[in-house]
Amino acid sequence: MDLALQAALILFGTFFVLLAIGVPISVGIGIASFITALTIVPMDVAIFTAAQNMVQGINSFALLAVIFFILSGSIMNNGGIAIRLINLAKLLGGRLPGSLAHTNVVGNMLFGSISGSAVASAAAIGKVMTPLQEKEGYDKSYSAAVNIASSPAGLLIPPSGVLILYSLVSGGTSISALFMAGYLPGLLMGLAVMVVAYLIAKKQNYPIAERPTVSQGLKIVLDAIPSLLMIVVVIGGIVAGIFTATEGAAVAVLYSIVLSAIYREIKLSHIPEILKETVVMTGIVLFLVGASSIMSWVMAFTGIPLAISDMLLAASENPIIILLIMNLLLLIVGTFMDLTPAVLIFTPIFLPIATELGMDPVHFGIVLVFNLCIGIMTPPVGSSLFVGCSVANVSIESVLRPLSKIFIALVAALLLVTFIPSISLAIPKLLDLM
Template sequence: MDPSLLATIVLFGSFVVLLLIGVPISIGIGLASLLAALTLVPLDMITFTATQKLFSGINSFTLLAIIFFMLSGSIMNNGGIALRLINLAKLFVGRMPGSLAHTNVVGNMLFGSISGSAVASAAAIGSVMNPLQKKEKYDPAFSAAVNIASAPAGLLIPPTTAFIVYSLVSGGTSISALFMAGYLPGILLGLSIIMMAYFIAKKEKYPVANKVTFKQAIRVVLDALPSLSLIVVVIGGIVMGIFTATEGAAVAVLYSAILAAFYRQIKLSDIPAILKETIVMTGIVLFLVGASSIMSWVMAYGSIPQQITDLLLSVSENPIILLLLMNVILLAVGIFMDITPAILIFTPILLPIATNIGIDPVHFGVILILNLCIGITTPPVGSALFVGSSIANVPIESVTKPLFKLYIPMVITLLLVTYFEWISLLIPRLLGLM
């Protein structure tokens, strides 16, 4: 058998087996890579090279941005901004039928973009919105489904660590361009969920929020403005070249710490827990990056991406068909795998195919992240699904039915973003980032 083909079978076959028997995904990536490497090179070379790749994979200035953004997100999650952003969201969608459901969506978009975490967004916004919706006689399963479906929208609206990971794995795609490319798709995803929720709310005759006076509106905006300013400061600084993404992430930590002190929601006794949470999260991500560096080396050495490219191109050379196939693959991956390892594993495999058919790496990055955002809302292992249903105290089986209705606008958004590249690339091109 051809060594490259054997390495491909061993790599993915052993990886699937290791996942099925419950091995942690980072360990599974490393072990599968070592087993595949045994089919290609001597053991002494594997030992030396794998160790080198493990450490060189995380020896990156760019990776510091992930650590800082995670720390900033932890501070913001505990800093009392959720309620302020929810009150602001009500100003935009409060006069629509099912206003609390729409407020949940907009709240997730705002909070997710600031915290950089769909899970944190589902927990923070859901914990505030679910009791309010229950009081207004909303179906708890519908409320949970809206919260779960909209939580990943903030992963597309910057700043977000998902695009930083993609930039690292894709060979240095501009982080500024990726950040700007996420805005329209993220907003479109949120609006599509609002549209579907509107029709459901109108059918169920869910209530409209009370009218807000001009004075109250001004107070709400001023209350939320300091939190929203984080996005302006960080993203504006990165885009204008004042600082790099890593420096911008450090600024985000400083800004969020000052904001938390201003809101007086965090005590000195909370700081160790916040730091511990950040250390645990970054430790997981960095080990994943290191293990995936070994996998990337094995795939490159065995020409595995090229084999997969040739296989897909043998099916069709039509970009429309190939993009559809990649979407199907990524949606299936997202069902069983969390977003960070999926980016690390499948970017080196699918990006060469995308560039081969003329897809810009920035555009493909948005397609990839959007697919995986949908994946974290799906059973059986969707992290946003588990957190959202747990916060709402509703069984996953009950949430599934209303959630399936919300998958329709999410998939339509995915197809629009996939086949109309201007949705992703308009803002980066207008700002001269491409």
């Protein structure tokens, strides 16, 4: 049997068996990779190589950016920023049928981009918006579906820790270019949710929000400006070359501390919990990166990515068909695997195929993350799905019907991003980042 095929069967077979019996993903990656390594090299070499790759995997200056953005997001989640962004989202939502649903979408896009977490966004925005929508007569399943589907949009809109991880795994793709490339696809994801939300709201005759006065609108904008300036300072500084992504993440931490202090909604008693939350999340991410480094070595040593690439390229000579197959596979992966491990595992497999087709690594990174963002909202392991249902106090079954309609719109948006590269690449090229 070919070495690549044998290694792939052992690696992924063991990994999926471990997932099925409830082993955590990071531990499953490490165990499956080590077992596969034992079949191709002696035990002492496998132990030494596994340890070496784990250390090398997390010995990266760029990973500090992820840690700092996690800390910044934790501070913001406790710093009174969500309600100010929701008020701004109400203003931006306009006077459309189902105005509160559109407010939910815009709120998730704003808060998700700042906090860097779809789950935090679904929880923070959902807690505020669900009671308001219920009071206005919105169906709870509809409200929950809109909240769940729009919460991942902020992961594409910078600053994004996931895009930093992709840059690391892909061999150093420009973080600045990735950040700028995420804007239009992130907005398109939010717009796709809003279109379906509008159609359902129009059919159900959901109410239109009252028009705020000029003075009210001005106050809302002024209240939200300090929060939005963080994006301008951090992203502007990175793109302008004033500081690196890691330094920008540290600036985001400092900015969020100062802003939370100004709002007076964060107390000294909150700090231990914030630090604990950051340490736990950091530990999870670093262990995932370390374990995935072993898997990447095993795959590279046995030639698994090249074998998969040859198999896909042999299946069809049409790039459109191959890209459709890749999207389908990534959508399936996203339904049972969280976004971070999926990026770490499948970037080395699919990136060579994408570059073989002439796809820019920046473009592919956005397509990859877009696919996996859709997976966050789908069963059986969609993290935003579970959090959104919990916040709205509705069953998963009741949410699936409205969610399936939004899912179709998001897949359509994904195909646009896949086959129209300029949606991702126009801004980075305009800013001369590529």
